[in-house]
Structures are given as C-alpha cells and as structure tokens.
Amino acid sequence: MKEFDRVTALLEAKGIKPSLQRLLLLHYMHSCHEHPTVERIHADLTKQGHSLSKATVYNTLTLFVQKGLLRLVGLDHSEARYDILTCDHAHFVCERCGTIYDVPVDFDLLNLQFPEAENVRQRDIFYRGVCKRCTTQN
Amino acid sequence: MKEFDRVTALLEAKGIKPSLQRLLLLHYMHSCHEHPTVERIHADLTKQGHSLSKATVYNTLTLFVQKGLLRLVGLDHSEARYDILTCDHAHFVCERCGTIYDVPVDFDLLNLQFPEAENVRQRDIFYRGVCKRCTTQN
DNA sequence: CATTTAATTTAGAATGATTCTAAGCTTTAT
DNA sequence: ATAAAGCTTAGAATCATTCTAAATTAAATG
Known part of the structure; x- marks a missing residue:
C-alpha cells in the first residue's frame, strides 16, 4: 500500500x-x-x-x-463540509452552486480584540455571494 | 401602540x-x-x-x-441565531456557553480578493473559543 | 495457538431543527 | 356583501446528524 x-x-x-x-x-x-x-x-x-x-x-x-x-x-444549516487545509484561510461560498473557494488571509491585519475572549481556538472568514461560473453559465 | x-x-x-x-x-x-x-x-x-x-x-x-x-x-449545525445588527461586525462564539459577542471590524484592512467571486452579498468573521465568563466560573 | 479484552465498524433507530402542507383566519378590494 | 389575496397556524414530513447495541476486527494474555 x-x-x-x-x-x-x-x-x-x-x-x-x-x-x-x-x-x-x-x-x-x-x-x-x-x-x-x-x-x-x-x-x-x-x-x-x-x-x-x-x-x-x-x-x-x-x-x-x-x-x-x-x-x-461550519456553514449555515446545510450539510457540513470538510477541508483538508487546516492553516488559516478565508472562504468564498457561492450561494447558487455551493462551491467553496479558498483564499489566503492575514488575520494579523485585522488585529481583532475580543475583550470577552479567554482563548481563541479557530478563526473563520466567510464571504458569500455568487461566483463567476454561475453568472456566466445562466 | x-x-x-x-x-x-x-x-x-x-x-x-x-x-x-x-x-x-x-x-x-x-x-x-x-x-x-x-x-x-x-x-x-x-x-x-x-x-x-x-x-x-x-x-x-x-x-x-x-x-x-x-x-x-449561520453557525455550524446547531440552531440558527438572529442578529439585529446588520452592519459589518465580527463575532466571537463561546463554544461552552454559546454566547456570541460582537466586535466592530474593518474589512478593508483585509483587502480580500476572490478572483472567482462575481459579487459578494455578505461577509462574516467568526472567532471561536471559550469566553472569560466560562473559564472563571468553573 | 486459543481465548479474553479492547477497539472499531456497522445498520438502523432516534433526535431535533427546519420546511412543507393544507386549512383557517384577516385584511383589502370589488 | 362577497370575493380575493395575504398571513398565520398545527401538525406532518424531511433530512442531516447522533445514538445504540450488536457484529467484526485487532491486540493482548495465558
């Protein structure tokens, strides 16, 4: 094997x-x-x-x-999706065909401070809309 | 009324x-x-x-x-949650008690470019972890 | 090598949030 | 008044996920 x-x-x-x-x-x-x-x-x-x-x-x-x-x-309440990429990156989700696109992201740029957070285990960024493939095809 | x-x-x-x-x-x-x-x-x-x-x-x-x-x-596959704030902001979600905390965010800092995106309808940022209230109480 | 023990896999039942359906109720238009 | 459209509703249906308890496989022991 x-x-x-x-x-x-x-x-x-x-x-x-x-x-x-x-x-x-x-x-x-x-x-x-x-x-x-x-x-x-x-x-x-x-x-x-x-x-x-x-x-x-x-x-x-x-x-x-x-x-x-x-x-x-973890998207909405549709089915769970699994991602082999475990390093930080952002997702664009096409709301028409469901395809998820990856893009690298530098979270340090945001410098988000949550005063209520003791520790942060995971960070996610989702953009949602329609992808080019869907708009050109229909 | x-x-x-x-x-x-x-x-x-x-x-x-x-x-x-x-x-x-x-x-x-x-x-x-x-x-x-x-x-x-x-x-x-x-x-x-x-x-x-x-x-x-x-x-x-x-x-x-x-x-x-x-x-x-739209969080994971638990119940849907509704937010009266419609302007851009980030969420910190406590994985122990489920509380969601808001924090303002400037998406322009990220300057995310998704070449596959035709248009973007919504942007979300989720941080997940444990909140201070949960760590001090137990 | 046989036998017990633990770990893994499995089919199908149970769960639970959400959506659907078809009927009942209000409001608006004629 | 009466019809038509819109809104609300209870309960059934759906469907992804989790649970359960049995079956299988692998590891450990004598």
Whole structure:
C-alpha cells in the first residue's frame, strides 16, 4: 500500500490507529481539493468499490477534526463540509452552486480584540455571494 | 401602540405589511441585544402572553433576513441565531456557553480578493473559543 | 495457538431543527 | 356583501446528524 504511506504516518503522528477506513478517508481528503460533504465522500468511496458505512464517515471525520487533521467548515444549516487545509484561510461560498473557494488571509491585519475572549481556538472568514461560473453559465 | 411606532415605520419602509406578529417579532429583536435562537424568541414571546406559532417565527425571521432587517448568524449545525445588527461586525462564539459577542471590524484592512467571486452579498468573521465568563466560573 | 479484552465498524433507530402542507383566519378590494 | 389575496397556524414530513447495541476486527494474555 505505497499510496497509503503518507497518510499512515500522519495518523500515527496523531496517535490514531491506521485502520483501513481511516486510511481510505484521509487519503480521499488529501486527493480531493474541494470541500466535500459527508454524503459526497461516502458516495465517492462507495463508487470506487470500497465498503464503509456512513456512520464511520461521520465518526472518523469528527475524530480527524478533533485531532487537527481536518477542518470543519461550519456553514449555515446545510450539510457540513470538510477541508483538508487546516492553516488559516478565508472562504468564498457561492450561494447558487455551493462551491467553496479558498483564499489566503492575514488575520494579523485585522488585529481583532475580543475583550470577552479567554482563548481563541479557530478563526473563520466567510464571504458569500455568487461566483463567476454561475453568472456566466445562466 | 406608541412602542410599535418605530418598528412599524421600519417594516413599511421595506414594503412589509405590519401585522401584529411581525411587529412583535421586530420589536423583540430590537429590545434584545443577544443573538437569540428561534426557540428562545418563541419561548420569550409566549411567556409574555403573546400567542404566535413557531412556524410564524420561522417565516417572519426569514422574511426579515431577506429584506435586510436582520442578519442570520449561520453557525455550524446547531440552531440558527438572529442578529439585529446588520452592519459589518465580527463575532466571537463561546463554544461552552454559546454566547456570541460582537466586535466592530474593518474589512478593508483585509483587502480580500476572490478572483472567482462575481459579487459578494455578505461577509462574516467568526472567532471561536471559550469566553472569560466560562473559564472563571468553573 | 486459543481465548479474553479492547477497539472499531456497522445498520438502523432516534433526535431535533427546519420546511412543507393544507386549512383557517384577516385584511383589502370589488 | 362577497370575493380575493395575504398571513398565520398545527401538525406532518424531511433530512442531516447522533445514538445504540450488536457484529467484526485487532491486540493482548495465558
């Protein structure tokens, strides 16, 4: 399993036992440069001939987020989306097609001070609107 | 109904007929400086002796958001929260107690450019962590 | 190598916020 | 008055997610 060497190392570095399902999921996330939903991930892996339950997808993604291997993109109340990029960056969300675009961002420029905050675990920036692809196509 | 004069004017300015339920809801939102959930709004108004259904709360808040009278705070997949402040500002969300704190923000400092964006309708900044109140209390 | 123990995966039930539906009620127009 | 349009409502339906308890797999022990 040469192609799983990298994700195996990543899992072990976080103290996660590299089961087949976990390897599959992390490998999928690394090879996918979108921000897929649980439904999407499950459908793709199933289509590729792998057998894993949706519950495992939920459990494993949650585990990965806790361990810092993935980032949960918490958008509105639609489906959760998962992002392989864990470093700070901003998101533009197309409200028509749902595509999420990444852009690097320097949070220090903002110098936001929340007097009520004891500690900050995560920072997110979302821009919402319509993407060019959607406006030119219709 | 002296106390409803202001919200009546706001509704009419947006072309919304000022029904009793709409007045109640907008007045409630203006008098509440938190970021309440639908459940909370409905419970509070009911407790005050007003009769209105949860469906109406959903319908009306959605209408207000569409017309720009409120802002939907789209957080994760918990309940939706509604914000009377419609101008740009950042949110700090306490992951323990759920309280949302506001802070003004100057988006121009970031100068974010999304090459894929045709237009931007809304901009959000979320910081997540634990607030001081929660750390000192426990 | 057999057997117990722990960890992981799983299918399907349960949950819960939100949306839908179709009926009832108000208000406005004719 | 009467019809038409708009608003509200209760309860059913939906759907992403979580829970549960059993099944499977891997690790540990004798």
